[in-house]
Amino acid sequence: DLEYVEQPCATVDELAELRRRVHYMDIPIAADESVRKAADPLAVAEAGAADLIVVKAQPLGGIHAAQRIVAAAGLPAVVSSALDTSVGIAMGAHLAAALPELDFDCGLGTVALFVDDVADEPLVPVDGSIPVVRPTVSSSRLDALRADDERTRWWLDRVRRCHRVLEHAVAL
Known part of the structure; x- marks a missing residue:
């Protein structure tokens, strides 16, 4: 069912x-x-x-x-x-x-x-x-799961791009 x-x-x-x-x-x-x-x-x-x-x-x-x-x-x-x-x-x-x-x-x-x-x-x-x-x-689990520098930069860049898109959409 x-x-x-x-x-x-x-x-x-x-x-x-x-x-x-x-x-x-x-x-x-x-x-x-x-x-x-x-x-x-x-x-x-x-x-x-x-x-x-x-x-x-x-x-x-x-x-x-x-x-x-x-x-x-x-x-x-x-x-x-x-x-x-x-x-x-x-x-x-x-x-x-x-x-x-x-x-x-x-x-x-x-x-x-x-x-x-x-x-x-x-x-x-x-x-x-x-x-x-x-x-x-757990602090130790957070440390073990921390993204490497390259992945962190990738996410920060993505967030910035999304912010620009949203900022533009709100301005419309």
């Missing part, structure tokens, strides 16, 4: 149209990027374009902001993460624990995809659960 389809279309209008077309098939539509990357994260709910929303605390402005979005949307929520270390996963776990209801499993297992983590005790799912704790970040 298919639990839901996540962000099958790029725009809110496309999601709404698809939802209307497949409603009879009982396939729930989940909105992720249309919430997380939108100027108005509630546009999906207001348009009736999804059956549930996927929320990631960091890009939505933190735990409290994500809670407000879930409450205002009035839709079931899935708490998920990007490729996060235990620090980011902890934020997602705290958000999930703070929501009054979770009808779907959370997507908070990405630490297991990394070779190493910044925490002394990485937050990886065990029997489908992750503890709601504040991870202890």
